[in-house]
Amino acid sequence: MGIPFEKLTPKRWGGEVPGPVERPPLDLGHGVVLDPPVVLSPMAAVTSSPFRRVCRDMGAGMVATEMVSAVGLIHRAPMAVSMVDLVEGESPVCVQIYGKRPEELARAAQIAVELGADVVDLNMGCPMKKVVSSGHGAALLRDVGRVQEIFSAMSEAVDVPVTGKMRAGWEDTSAVEVARAMEAGGAAALTIHGRTRSAMYDGHADLSVIAAVKEAVGIPVIGNGDVCDWVSARRMFSATGCDAVMVARGALGNPWVFREIAADLRGEPIPEPPSPELKRATLLRHVDLYLERFGEGRTCKEIRKHLLWYYRGTPGELVLRKRLSDLTSAEDIRQAIDAALAANVGQTELGAKSHPRASRPPQTKASGVVRDSR
Ligand SMILES: Cc1cc2nc3c(=O)[nH]c(=O)nc-3n(C[C@H](O)[C@H](O)[C@H](O)COP(=O)(O)O)c2cc1C
Known part of the structure; x- marks a missing residue:
């Protein structure tokens, strides 16, 4: 994906530890329930089946494949099919596809389901030049009409939840408009990474955009960007009102992040960092x-x-x-x-x-945190 190594560590927020947050398991419909409501992000060349399995074992409520070309799936190109590669024990699993034509994406969604997808997700966030220059990924954020058509076509084509993962906009924050188009097209839920396409990985994720999207739509919203431990998960939940969080870079070499966030959401002691x-x-x-x-x-x-x-x-x-x-x-x-x-x-x-991942803010009474010393 060409992301510089230093950008592979999420930005940490400072400040007070937000108070405890409660979130029930998230029901996406069609029998798919995210329990806990914490998801492993799609990551190119990272979220192959072994890593997905490890993250599910550590408590992720759903895991995602890397993005796979819709056209590749339609032609059953070996590369595309091998990128899906779903295995036993990882369900619920989301297959992320990318493309731009409603009829192609609808057909690719059917093939993803034939290959075992519990959820099909559309990539509307990839900022890379070679992806957006062909109208894929984040380029879809500039064509709200097309977004609605795509979700109508995909939702009609399959009997599983269809979701979309977007950035906060192209250069500005056009996220609300895009989110409304996804909902109108029949999306079961949406994920929003709180950075625009032009922000790439700079600065902090903008939680106010995620909050605005949550306010504007009735479908579940999954907040993404800089969640790397229970504290940042609390911040994402409480600042945006989102229904679930998605973790990408915070899970690299740190699959324990899922059990940590899951424990906090259940009001249980936060597990110690792994021995x-x-x-x-x-x-x-x-x-x-x-x-x-x-x-x-x-x-x-x-x-x-x-x-x-x-x-x-x-x-x-x-x-x-x-x-x-x-x-x-x-x-x-x-x-x-x-x-x-x-x-x-x-x-x-x-x-x-x-190590930034292992540093935790001091416990406070307000945070309601009890550390588990087992
Ligand atoms: C190595 C890498 C590969 C990624 N590949 C994808 C991808 O295939 N599809 C996608 O929607 N996002 C992809 N992303 C973006 C992440 O899913 C996520 O939206 C972004 O990293 C922000 O979340 P984070 O702050 O938790 O890392 C990738 C990110 C990284 C670091």
């Missing part, structure tokens, strides 16, 4: 799921970025970086994980403190 043993066990499961699905060669290539994300900001990251080019077998991967772990022994606290 080195839990981290190792989760990472090994992630690797095993990769090996089962894709074999050694592809696993060695694709697991690299995940390994770095799991150890980002700790001494283990440096150790891993030195070994990455030598990964050629499952055994190499396991040894690299253990070497990273060994580098962090005695450093875990130091690493955790300097």
Whole structure:
């Protein structure tokens, strides 16, 4: 996707910890319920089935595939079909498609459902030049009439919830108009990332746009942008009134973010950050799921970025970086994980403190937070 490495860490909000928030499971209709109402975002070259499974195990209420070309699905192009690749145990799962012609998107939605999709989502947010220059992704935000037509066609074509994921607008915040068009076309819910196309990943997500969209439509709204822990999830819920939150970068190397937000929404103690043993066990499961699905060669290539994300900001990251080019077998991967772990022994606290993901604001009575020390 060409996103610079430094932009792969969500922006943190400062300020007071918002008070506790209650949100029931989110019913999207057609028997699809998001419980908890916390979703793993679609991420190109990241949300393949192993990562989706790990995130579901850690408590995500729904997971999403990366965006897949509608035309590719219609032609059953092997690349497009392999990007869907749904496996047992990950339902509810959303297949995200991109395209621009209502009839093509309707047909692609049917194929996604044949391949096992519980929900079909339309990408209306991808800001990348090569995507928008052909009228796809965020380019749809400039054509409200087309948006309504697309959702009518897709909703009529399939018997599962059809949703859309948008940005706050193209250059300005035209989000309300677009959201109303989605609703009028029959969307079951919408996700909004609180940045415009031109903002790319700059600044903070603008929560006021998400709040305005929530106010303007009757369908459920899923808030997205800079949610990376229970505090930022509370902020998203309370500042926007949204019905669910979606997490992208905050889940990279940190699938525990889902159990953390889920626990908070249930009013339960916030789990401690993962111990080195839990981290190792989760990472090994992630690797095993990769090996089962894709074999050694592809696993060695694709697991690299995940390994770095799991150890980002700790001494283990440096150790891993030195070994990455030598990964050629499952055994190499396991040894690299253990070497990273060994580098962090005695450093875990130091690493955790300097690691933005692990830092938590102080507990206050107002926050109603009780830490779980189990
Ligand atoms: C590596 C990467 C790949 C992404 N790919 C997609 C995609 O395929 N479809 C999509 O709708 N959004 C995609 N996004 C955007 C995210 O889903 C999300 O909207 C954005 O990162 C803001 O959420 P966050 O602050 O939680 O990261 C991607 C983001 C990243 C970092």
